[in-house]
Amino acid sequence: MTLTAPTDDCPYKTCDGSGIILVRDLEKGIEFGKFCACRDKLITNSKIQFADIPEEFRDLKIGSFKTSCYENDISRTRAAMAKKAATNFVKEFEIMRKHGKGLYMYGHTKGSGKTRLAVSIANALMNVHKVSAKFITTPNLLEEIKAAFRSDSEYSSSELINVMKRVPVLVLDDIGTEKPSDWVNETFYSILNDRMTGNKVTIFTSNCTIEELHHDDRIKNRIEKMAIPIWFPEESMRTKIAKQENEDLQMILFK
Numbered sequence: 001m002t003l004t005a006p007t008d009d010c011p012y013k014t015c016d017g018s019g020i021i022l023v024r025d026l027e028k029g030i031e032f033g034k035f036c037a038c039r040d041k042l043i044t045n046s047k048i049q050f051a052d053i054p055e056e057f058r059d060l061k062i063g064s065f066k067t068s069c070y071e072n073d074i075s076r077t078r079a080a081m082a083k084k085a086a087t088n089f090v091k092e093f094e095i096m097r098k099h100g101k102g103l104y105m106y107g108h109t110k111g112s113g114k115t116r117l118a119v120s121i122a123n124a125l126m127n128v129h130k131v132s133a134k135f136i137t138t139p140n141l142l143e144e145i146k147a148a149f150r151s152d153s154e155y156s157s158s159e160l161i162n163v164m165k166r167v168p169v170l171v172l173d174d175i176g177t178e179k180p181s182d183w184v185n186e187t188f189y190s191i192l193n194d195r196m197t198g199n200k201v202t203i204f205t206s207n208c209t210i211e212e213l214h215h216d217d218r219i220k221n222r223i224e225k226m227a228i229p230i231w232f233p234e235e236s237m238r239t240k241i242a243k244q245e246n247e248d249l250q251m252i253l254f255k
């Protein structure tokens, strides 16, 4: 006999939205909980919320990353390689995870699609492999480290920093050439070091090569160990999309 009263909060209308159905076995005289079919969805949704993926990229899939829209052959080849690597990264995630290997997506041109593809991988890992992922821009992470220092001298107690160390997949967006101050750098180092020794997967995006980063060598060494570099096209899809948008809207304005 089912004790849980189903409500509209459950997409299958078989539980009360909690993901658990309480059942009484009349013969044995015991009560127990069993999982509702909506539980998988609940878990994925809570993962997506936790991941903090920017709105613009929330539902994006690797499949919709275009490779034909870049102007020249080299760009199209590079985009196709990046897309293939992203697809295989998801497919072979267990191997990548075993080696604690992530990706370093870089290119000098802004708007080439680095964040889009990095986030699409995280989306796929959450949906397909049910792993937890987290997105943060590097400037935000460094700010967060500073804030943790200000509010509490015991910075290691910052929950966010602990999450950064432990989350199975971290998208560290926009790691740049600016070297943070010593104490921020120390915490940044300890996050990367913990991730490296714990075989955690980190996906970096950047506007420069690992070599061009101005961080300490010990940080750069760790990034080299933690990620396979993926070179992006030197073409801005952001500019291209903006141009197209403006042309379309001009048609409305000047018609």
Ligand SMILES: Nc1ncnc2c1ncn2[C@@H]1O[C@H](COP(=O)(O)OP(=O)(O)OP(=O)(O)O)[C@@H](O)[C@H]1O
Binding pocket: 064, 065, 066, 067, 069, 079, 109, 110, 111, 112, 113, 114, 115, 116, 117, 174, 205, 206, 207, 237, 238, 241
């Ligand atoms: N290959 C692509 N197919 C479809 N849309 C794309 C592609 N590449 C980029 N875009 C779109 O172009 C815009 C810029 O992409 P994105 O933010 O990923 O660039 P980026 O390389 O991370 O730039 P930045 O260096 O400034 O951080 C986004 O709206 C993104 O969805």
Ligand SMILES: [Mg+2]
Binding pocket: 114, 115, 116, 173, 174, 205
């Ligand atoms: Mg970006």
Ligand SMILES: [Zn+2]
Binding pocket: 010, 011, 012, 013, 014, 015, 016, 017, 018, 019, 020, 036, 037, 038, 039
């Ligand atoms: Zn349910």
